[in-house]
Amino acid sequence: MTEPTVSSPTEPEPAAGWAPTPALGRAVLLAGLLLVAGVLLGRVDLIVLAAPFALGTAYALRRRPTALPQVWITSGDDGPLVEGGDATAAVSVGNPDTVDYDLVVLRTRVSPWLRILRAGFARDEPSADSSANSGESAAAGGTGRSAADRPFVTSVPVASAVDLELVGRALRWGRHPIGPAGARVATAGGLLVSRAVIVEPVRVRVYPRTEPFEAVEAMPRAAGLVGAHHSRRPGEGGELAGVRVFAPGDRLRRIDWRVSLRARQLHVAATLSDRDAEVVVLLDVLAEAGRSGGVDGAASVLDTTVRATAAIAEHYLHRGDRVSLLEYGPAARRLRPAAGRRQYLTVLEWLLDIHVTASSHEPYDQVFGPQLLSSDALVVVLTPLLDERSAQMLARLARAGRFVVAVDTLPTDLASPKDRGWAEVAYRLWRLDREVMIGQLREHGVPVVRWAGAGSLDQVLRDVARLATAPRVGGR
Missing domain, CATH: 3.40.50 (Rossmann fold)
Structure with missing residues (x-):
């Protein structure tokens, strides 16, 4: 005998992170009171008045969410970031569920050494509300505080993601955190809200800006075998140490023909070895x-x-x-x-x-x-x-x-x-x-x-x- 199809006990677990909002409680309470009052008093108008609330609540809850939103942080800097350079990052919210997220409230922390000048949402498929949010957040960067120091609100369709783009300037060297970031989502017409999903911060490496430095003097004592510094030891190098009589082992290209013709004996140019330090x-x-x-x-x-x-x-x-x-x-x-x-x-x-x-x-x-x-x-x-x-x-x-x-x-x-x-x-x-x-x-x-x-x-x-x-x- 085939058992009837019922929802398994493990199915409600993915929705454990979701809770009813006060709007759901008010809708159920109002519809219940109107229905009870209509039945007790025998008034059909009260039952008709309660019908929209009951039907609207049931229609909104016909598809309940089963998964929590996904939040992640990415740094947009491919190359090394130096003090005073432009820093970019993105805080993304993904919707892995089968229902739309009607409202997403996203907030993130940013290190004070990363001054965020512009923050706004960018979608894979641009829409009117996303561009409006971007304009509002860009205007927020003109104030004295960081543009990321406030909550951001948007909506996320099914199987898509929304990126909160952060553009600013790195003020100091070090490993500066972007995050933690958290998001809460409301769906089912605002009747259900998820718990806060928080992601760990991502640290951005900011290298120190090298001040101009040029030491033109020689090193006190070179230690290596090859390099750019002139030592006091004779050898192969670019610094002329003098002219001496040719000896076995000297290279022919070192012969100084002017001195050799004048002295009627082969002489070579002696050099100092170039050594590193x-x-x-x-x-x-x-x-x-x-x-x-x-x-x-x-x-x-x-x-x-x-x-x-x-x-x-x-x-x-x-x-x-x-x-x-x-x-x-x-x-x-x-x-x-x-x-x-x-x-x-x-x-x-x-x-x-x-x-x-x-x-x-x-x-x-x-x-x-x-x-x-x-x-x-x-x-x-x-x-x-x-x-x-x-x-x-x-x-x-x-x-x-x-x-x-x-x-x-x-x-x-x-x-x-x-x-x-x-x-x-x-x-x-x-x-x-x-x-x-x-x-x-x-x-x-x-x-x-x-x-x-x-x-x-x-x-x-x-x-x-x-x-x-x-x-x-x-x-x-």
């Missing part, structure tokens, strides 16, 4: 000062550190040198030395995860190990010199014979505290104490220079290269 950028992340204003505003210590690191790495990697990064902080993260464009992209990715972490401990002995700092490497330390441990670290590197250059990243426009009492006096004393500390570092042979973009390190590198090539006097 290793640059270690040490980032002090023990303290932060100043307030970041984004790409168009003031720069904090961390902003200056990250942008200067990206500029220094881009310069030396473009010249064929090897660059490595090292954190001076509790995490002590390290990026191994390498060369090429791939290393530059790795440097940018590495910088996105940097953050200031205060610690009272001293777990930094691994920074001074020979496996991390080569004796021939140029160590560029980016530090605000706000912690005494930073000055001690610089002094230890100098005593160990490293070629150290300290770059001061403290903002020049750092304001003094406005509190009454001794706050301003304490600030002035701290400034004086910091100047004394910088003077002591210079006496220990550590040059300290303020980061100023192009040419910031030229004079310092010239002095360091001169010290590296100077003869060392050994005591007996």
Whole structure:
């Protein structure tokens, strides 16, 4: 015997996320009251008056939703996004159900470092109401707040999706979230509403904008076999070292025929070998000062550190040198030395995860190990010199014979505290104490220079290269 077709107990489960709206309760209550009153009082007009409410409610509920809406976030940036560039994203709402979504309320959060200037809906098949919504949302971008900081309303037909397009500008480097985003849907003529469907945020990578930097001075001591820097060692290169008598093993193309004919003996042009160098950028992340204003505003210590690191790495990697990064902080993260464009992209990715972490401990002995700092490497330390441990670290590197250059990243426009009492006096004393500390570092042979973009390190590198090539006097 064939069993009668009934709805299985598992069928109502997909609709568990849907709930009746107050409109459904009012319609059922009004229709019920009119029908009961018409029957009790024997009035046909009350029954006729209740019929539209009952029939309308039944007609609206003839097809009930069985699936919740789908929400997802996509980033529209195919290439790398840099500070100050245009950022685009989309928050999409899909309708996998067999009934139309009469009303969709969508809301999303966006990082304050992604200033959304224009937000609006775009459909696969344009319609009049979608273009109107787009115009309203575009006008919202003219206000002082973000254009995405409000709810957006639209409708979604069956088996389609609607995209809320977000267009703005990236104000600061880092990994900035778009989302979380949530949507609620009303259907069946507004009688049923879904629970809020929330999707996790998507993080947009914004690379730091590299400030112009060009160091034209030679490296203190080149370490590799090939590269762009001229060493003091004779070999194959482009720098002329002089003319000498031909010896076995010299190449014929090196013969200087003018000198050979005049001296009646073969002479060759001697050159200096071109060698690459290793640059270690040490980032002090023990303290932060100043307030970041984004790409168009003031720069904090961390902003200056990250942008200067990206500029220094881009310069030396473009010249064929090897660059490595090292954190001076509790995490002590390290990026191994390498060369090429791939290393530059790795440097940018590495910088996105940097953050200031205060610690009272001293777990930094691994920074001074020979496996991390080569004796021939140029160590560029980016530090605000706000912690005494930073000055001690610089002094230890100098005593160990490293070629150290300290770059001061403290903002020049750092304001003094406005509190009454001794706050301003304490600030002035701290400034004086910091100047004394910088003077002591210079006496220990550590040059300290303020980061100023192009040419910031030229004079310092010239002095360091001169010290590296100077003869060392050994005591007996």
